[in-house]
Amino acid sequence: MEKSFSIPMSRRNFMKLMGMAAVGTVLSSTDAVHAAASLTPSLDFDKAELPVFFNADVCVVGGGAAGTAAAISAARKGAKTVLVERGISLGGLATQGCVFPCMPTFIAGSDTPYITDLNKRMEKQGAPLDLGIETNTYYGGGKGQYVPEYLTLIYDEMCGEAGVEILYNASLVGTVTKDGKITACVVQTAEGLAKIKAKVFIDGTGDALLARFAGVPTEKGSEKTGRNQPMSLRFEMGGIDVGKVYHFFRNDLNDDYGKDIFGLIDDALKENRPPFFEFAKWKKSENFFKEGVAKGELTEDDILYIQAFTIPGKPTVMSMNCPEMPPMSFSSTDAVSASKAVSFGRRMMRHLASFFIQNLPGFEKAYISREASMIGVRESWRIRGKYYMDVEDYLHARHFTDAVCRTAYPVDIHDVKLDLFKKLEKGQYYEIPYRALVTNEIANLLVVGRCASGSFAAQASFRIQPTCMSMGEAAGIAAAWGLAHNMEVNAIQWDKIPATERSYVSEG
Numbered sequence: 001m002e003k004s005f006s007i008p009m010s011r012r013n014f015m016k017l018m019g020m021a022a023v024g025t026v027l028s029s030t031d032a033v034h035a036a037a038s039l040t041p042s043l044d045f046d047k048a049e050l051p052v053f054f055n056a057d058v059c060v061v062g063g064g065a066a067g068t069a070a071a072i073s074a075a076r077k078g079a080k081t082v083l084v085e086r087g088i089s090l091g092g093l094a095t096q097g098c099v100f101p102c103m104p105t106f107i108a109g110s111d112t113p114y115i116t117d118l119n120k121r122m123e124k125q126g127a128p129l130d131l132g133i134e135t136n137t138y139y140g141g142g143k144g145q146y147v148p149e150y151l152t153l154i155y156d157e158m159c160g161e162a163g164v165e166i167l168y169n170a171s172l173v174g175t176v177t178k179d180g181k182i183t184a185c186v187v188q189t190a191e192g193l194a195k196i197k198a199k200v201f202i203d204g205t206g207d208a209l210l211a212r213f214a215g216v217p218t219e220k221g222s223e224k225t226g227r228n229q230p231m232s233l234r235f236e237m238g239g240i241d242v243g244k245v246y247h248f249f250r251n252d253l254n255d256d257y258g259k260d261i262f263g264l265i266d267d268a269l270k271e272n273r274p275p276f277f278e279f280a281k282w283k284k285s286e287n288f289f290k291e292g293v294a295k296g297e298l299t300e301d302d303i304l305y306i307q308a309f310t311i312p313g314k315p316t317v318m319s320m321n322c323p324e325m326p327p328m329s330f331s332s333t334d335a336v337s338a339s340k341a342v343s344f345g346r347r348m349m350r351h352l353a354s355f356f357i358q359n360l361p362g363f364e365k366a367y368i369s370r371e372a373s374m375i376g377v378r379e380s381w382r383i384r385g386k387y388y389m390d391v392e393d394y395l396h397a398r399h400f401t402d403a404v405c406r407t408a409y410p411v412d413i414h415d416v417k418l419d420l421f422k423k424l425e426k427g428q429y430y431e432i433p434y435r436a437l438v439t440n441e442i443a444n445l446l447v448v449g450r451c452a453s454g455s456f457a458a459q460a461s462f463r464i465q466p467t468c469m470s471m472g473e474a475a476g477i478a479a480a481w482g483l484a485h486n487m488e489v490n491a492i493q494w495d496k497i498p499a500t501e502r503s504y505v506s507e508g
Contacts, residue, residue, distance in 0.1 A: 040212040045174045045186045050195045053187070054082045054165060058479045059198035061172050061185060064092025065465045066449030066472035067204020068155055069114050073476025073503070074202075075162035079483055081476075082165040082196060084172065084187055087374070090155035092206065094465060095148040096374035098234035100319050101309055102146055103464040106408040107429040112503040114473040115466060121154050122146065146465075147313055167196075172205065175213040181444045181488075182214050200444045200479040200489055204472060207333075208381040208451035216439050216447075217384040220333045222415075222456045229460070230305075230327040230414050231338065232376035233345030237353060238317045238369035242310055243269045244362030245318075246277050252361075253285045281306040292355050301326055302351045305414065317369060323348035327415055332380040342375055378414065378450075378463060385453030386490065387435035391421060394430050394461050402494040403431030403506040405470035413460045421457065431506055432462055434494035437475055443488040446475040473503045 056079075060071040063085030071083040083090075093099040111119075159166055173193070174186040184195040203210035208218050221228045246265055249255045268275035281289050281303060289306060292298035305324035311317050323345050330341035349371070356363040392398075394411060408429040411421040424430075436453040437446050447453070448471040450463040462468075474494070481497055482489045499505045 040209070042174050042213050045176050045184075045195070046178075048186075048193075050186065050193050052184075052197055053167065053189075053194045054196045054198075056080045056082045056165070056196065056198045057483055058082070058200045058202065058476070059084065059185060059196050060202040060204055060476075061210045062092070062204030062206060062449075063087070063090040063155075063166070064204055064206055064449060064468070065094055066206075066468040066475075067092075067202065068159070069469045069472030070202045070204055070446070070448055070476040070479070071164045072158050072162045073114060073473045074200075074479045075159075075164045075476075077477055077480030077484075079200075079476075079480040081163070082167060082198070083159065084167050084170050084185070084196065086169070086171045088168045089148075089152040090159070090166070091146070091148065091151050093374060093376060094146050095152050096372065097376050098148070098236060098319055098370065098372040099321075099376060099465075100145040100147060100311060101321075102466060103409060105406070105429075105464070105466050106410075106424075107406055107427075110406050110429070110466060110470070112405060112470040112473050114503065115469055118154070118158075118469075121158070122150055125150050125154060145309070145312055147311060150313075172209055172213070175201075175210065177214050177442070180442060182210075182442060185210060185213075199483055200446070202472075202475050202479060203383075203445065203447040203451065204449055206377065206380065206450055208383050208447060211383050211439065211442070211445060211447050211451070212381065214442050214445060216441050216445070218381045218451075219384065219456075220381045221331075221379075225415075227327045227415065228332045228380060229378035230324050231330060231332050231341050231345070231378070232305075232322060232324045233342065233349060234322070234372045234376055235320050235349050235353075235368055236311070236314075236317055236370040237308075237320065237356070237363070237366045238314075239365040239367050240316050240318055241362040241364075242275065242277055242315065242318070245279065245360065246275070246362075248361040249279050249285060253288055255279070255282055255284045276310055276312070278307060278309045280308070288359075292359065297355045297358070298351055299348075302348050302355075306352070320349075320352065323352060324414065332375075332377045338375065338377075345375070346371070379456065379459055380451070382451050382456075382459055383439060383447050383453050385436050385439050385447065387433050387453060389432070389436050389452070389454035389458040389462070391455060391457035394424070394458060395421065397424055397428040397430045399431050399506055399508060400433035401506055401508075402434040403504060404434050404437070404474035404494060405467055405504050406431050407462060407464070407467045409461050409464050409467065411457050411460045412463075413457065432467065432471060434474065434478065434492070437471060437478075438490035438492075440490070443490050446479060446489050448472045448475045470504065477501065477503055 058074040058081045075081040170187040176184040184197045265275040289303045307321040331337045406429045449468040
């Protein structure tokens with residue numbers, strides 16, 4: 001068939017296609033959405049004569065922390081793999097969203113082989129990972145940051161070595177399903193619509209979009225309030241005298257970082273090395289930011305959440321883990337609302353930058369050097385998989401025979417009106433079971449990352465980058481294993497795969 005991106009079909013079939021869209025629109029009315037979050041408007045692409053871009057063993061949609069790990073891991077195991085990414089760089093929030101600190105799992109032994117390999121490659125490229133913070137709680141990803149200028153290149157190289165085909169600038173618009181399996185996904189590219197056929201599909205979209213198009217049940221937001229976690233729009237500021245900023249928070253505002261941290265920072269400054277340093281709206285510095293509100297330079301929304309980090313390799317730059325848009329006003333699962341949040345966040349960004357420049361010692365010559373090209377979504381849709389993780393799994397530090405990774409990261413909900421949960425004791429951890437990555441409805445689908453199967457509170461713990469990477473790694477391995485042994489991925493028992501073939505083996 002000659003490559004063409006027109007849609008050759010009869011008027012009758014075209015009207016049928018449009019009719020399905022109309023049905024989807026009706027089903028997505030406000031009442032229907034509240035009744036079932038899984039109803040996502042979609043076209044029926046089964047009869048559409050679209051060109052096929054790839055015919056693969058494994059198709060991964062979404063090139064974030066989880067999706068990239070899944071694609072590389074599947075390809076390393078011999079599966080012909082294609083990775084679909086809507087942007088022009090892999091890494092998702094770690095690269096496009098300016099989320100550089102890789103939050104710690106707080107438990108030793110959590111780094112799976114993929115993460116170990118990634119860290120070694122980053123160090124070989126000259127990317128400094130070690131923050132110099134060696135405490136009894138920082139394990140598993142918490143010792144460093146993934147600087148995007150290094151990470152994007154390394155991801156490309158890892159995919160190239162493994163044989164992953166990357167399709168950049170491609171957005172998922174639908175699926176073709178038959179007999180409980182996805183046979184193809186449909187993407188929009190610069191050339192138009194096209195299909196990607198595969199034997200196994202992995203959803204790394206972060207929003208469970210592939211799963212929702214395939215009809216998998218999903219949930220969104222808090223079970224108590226209905227709200228999603230708040231979104232952020234991060235940015236970088238350059239031209240900063242970091243030492244001056246540090247001394248202001250330590251000496252003038254008397255913020256307590258702890259004696260060990262003070263010593264490490266002081267030593268770095270004496271040796272003319274850029275220290276790892278962060279400032280935030282902590283208890284002793286809260287009045288400093290409230291004064292900005294009193295003077296009319298900031299709003300209450302602007303100071304809802306303030307945090308900033310230094311960036312290894314960028315001695316005069318700090319990454320702003322803010323602004324955070326109020327969850328009462330904006331939702332990550334409402335397309336119009338999320339779009340408005342971007343403009344709102346950009347205005348907040350300017351308020352904060354101007355306030356820092358005018359009032360914060362060390363920022364006198366600072367400027368905005370980069371805006372995130374991706375809004376920071378902490379939580380949106382979550383699937384209902386074969387196993388549904390709940391906060392009790394975290395609180396009781398549950399282990400599973402089919403576990404794919406471990407973590408002790410706390411239930412981190414950025415909404416002060418919701419319940420706070422205790423942190424696990426030192427040495428305790430819980431595990432993510434393989435069954436939370438597969439569904440009853442679609443036999444050849446794996447779902448990884450922040451949209452895996454779990455409650456609002458459980459997701460607030462397992463959503464961090466190292467855990468998402470390990471989920472993706474396991475999914476890629478399972479996809480290739482299933483293909484090699486003629487098994488559907490939702491029938492695989494992870495603990496029955498030989499231990500030498502797995503990325504993680506539970507200690508029970």
